[in-house]
Amino acid sequence: MVEKYYDADADLGVLAGKRIAVIGYGSQGRGQALNLRDSGLDVIIGVRPGKSWESAIKDGLEVFQVSDAVQQADVIQVLLPDEDQARTYQESIRPGLSAGKTLMFSHGFNIHYGQITPPPDVNVAMVAPKGPGHLVRRLYEEGAGVPALIAIEQDAAGNARAIALAYAKGIGATRAAVFETSFREETETDLFGEQAVLCGGCSALIKAGFETLVANGYAPEMAYLEVCHELKLIVDLIYEGGLSKMREVVSNTARYGDLTRGPRVIGPEVYVAMQEVLEEIQDGRFAKEWILENQVNRPVFSALTRADEEHDLEVVGAEIRALMPQFKKS
Numbered sequence: 001m002v003e004k005y006y007d008a009d010a011d012l013g014v015l016a017g018k019r020i021a022v023i024g025y026g027s028q029g030r031g032q033a034l035n036l037r038d039s040g041l042d043v044i045i046g047v048r049p050g051k052s053w054e055s056a057i058k059d060g061l062e063v064f065q066v067s068d069a070v071q072q073a074d075v076i077q078v079l080l081p082d083e084d085q086a087r088t089y090q091e092s093i094r095p096g097l098s099a100g101k102t103l104m105f106s107h108g109f110n111i112h113y114g115q116i117t118p119p120p121d122v123n124v125a126m127v128a129p130k131g132p133g134h135l136v137r138r139l140y141e142e143g144a145g146v147p148a149l150i151a152i153e154q155d156a157a158g159n160a161r162a163i164a165l166a167y168a169k170g171i172g173a174t175r176a177a178v179f180e181t182s183f184r185e186e187t188e189t190d191l192f193g194e195q196a197v198l199c200g201g202c203s204a205l206i207k208a209g210f211e212t213l214v215a216n217g218y219a220p221e222m223a224y225l226e227v228c229h230e231l232k233l234i235v236d237l238i239y240e241g242g243l244s245k246m247r248e249v250v251s252n253t254a255r256y257g258d259l260t261r262g263p264r265v266i267g268p269e270v271y272v273a274m275q276e277v278l279e280e281i282q283d284g285r286f287a288k289e290w291i292l293e294n295q296v297n298r299p300v301f302s303a304l305t306r307a308d309e310e311h312d313l314e315v316v317g318a319e320i321r322a323l324m325p326q327f328k329k330s
């Protein structure tokens with residue numbers, strides 16, 4: 001059984017008198033840092049000058065160059081993009097590490113694939129929220145929390161788990177639930193999830209549905225509303241109460257179509273492709289590809305991103321959202 005932790009299992013006092021440096025102030029950095037601060041913890045930001053720096057200052061946080069933040073911190077949470085972590089670690093984080101400090105991550109990529117090898121006398125832990133950073137913040141403000149995974153890679157000082165749990169409490173995760181895993185399991189399941197289902201599988205499924213309807217002469221607006229807009233409403237039901245709740249709410253006609261046609265669309269060939277995608281994660285092929293892609297300035301990433309930004313689904317989607325007041329930015 002996976003170990004689970006809640007508020008009562010975590011003691012914020014473990015971080016009393018300790019300074020936390022959140023390195024990076026993007027999606028996770030901002031969400032986690034603001035929650036830690038509002039939980040009464042001593043948090044500073046380490047980032048390079050630019051938009052993120054300005055944004056942290058505007059939020060009222062103390063901001064330093066990465067090396068200066070690491071130097072003065074007891075707990076260092078690395079929330080840089082995965083592809084930048086190894087270089088910044090060597091240049092600006094490693095020199096500031098010393099015995100008893102705790103180095104933390106929200107994703108295991110660089111530790112698991114050997115891009116970062118911390119010294120043996122520091123704790124190495126993970127607190128990985130299972131959701132995007134702006135929701136880590138929004139749910140905390142609402143008095144709830146995004147669940148998180150913790151993992152302990154090195155327990156040099158004997159307090160790595162207590163620190164990880166206190167940090168998880170500080171960001172609001174123990175209000176939901178915190179599950180213990182390993183760096184390997186988090187890395188492989190997280191990459192698989194985002195590639196095969198959450199981001200990759202879902203985008204491909206939406207595009208396939210949109211393109212099929214449009215190719216058969218239906219209006220792009222109808223196609224967008226059907227396969228993209230309404231998807232969120234259906235996923236919300238699954239999030240709240242599983243497939244069963246979604247099936248309770250939709251019509252019997254939809255439910256029968258779901259049960260009989262869904263497995264035809266996601267048929268055996270999809271299982272074969274998912275297995276291949278998983279094996280490329282497990283044997284390091286995906287990691288190598290992504291690391292090399294970054295070394296040559298991301299040509300594949302850029303070309304594929306541009307092609308999808310210009311897809312009719314995106315064009316018509318933006319037009320439709322502009323018509324609805326609920327999507328107006330405040």
Ligand SMILES: NC(=O)c1ccc[n+]([C@@H]2O[C@H](COP(=O)([O-])OP(=O)(O)OC[C@H]3O[C@@H](n4cnc5c(N)ncnc54)[C@H](O)[C@@H]3O)[C@@H](O)[C@H]2O)c1
Pocket residue numbers: 023024025026027028029046047048050052066078079080081082084088106107128129130131132133134
């Ligand atoms: N995005 C998510 O919701 C999410 C969810 C779970 C885990 N994670 C993990 O969290 C970590 C951070 O991801 P993110 O999506 O929040 O990143 P991000 O791209 O949103 O933000 C990265 C931050 O690092 C800063 N930065 C980039 N290069 C830098 C450098 N060389 N020196 C100093 N600062 C630099 C950027 O300015 C920015 O503030 C990753 O390990 C990711 O896998 C992200």
Ligand SMILES: CC(C)(O)[C@@H](O)C(=O)O
Pocket residue numbers: 130131132190194198199
């Ligand atoms: C939010 C996700 C997809 O779950 C995260 O894993 C990421 O890498 O951004």
Ligand SMILES: [Mg+2]
Pocket residue numbers: 107190191194
């Ligand atoms: Mg991820």
Ligand SMILES: [Mg+2]
Pocket residue numbers: 130131190193194
């Ligand atoms: Mg994830």
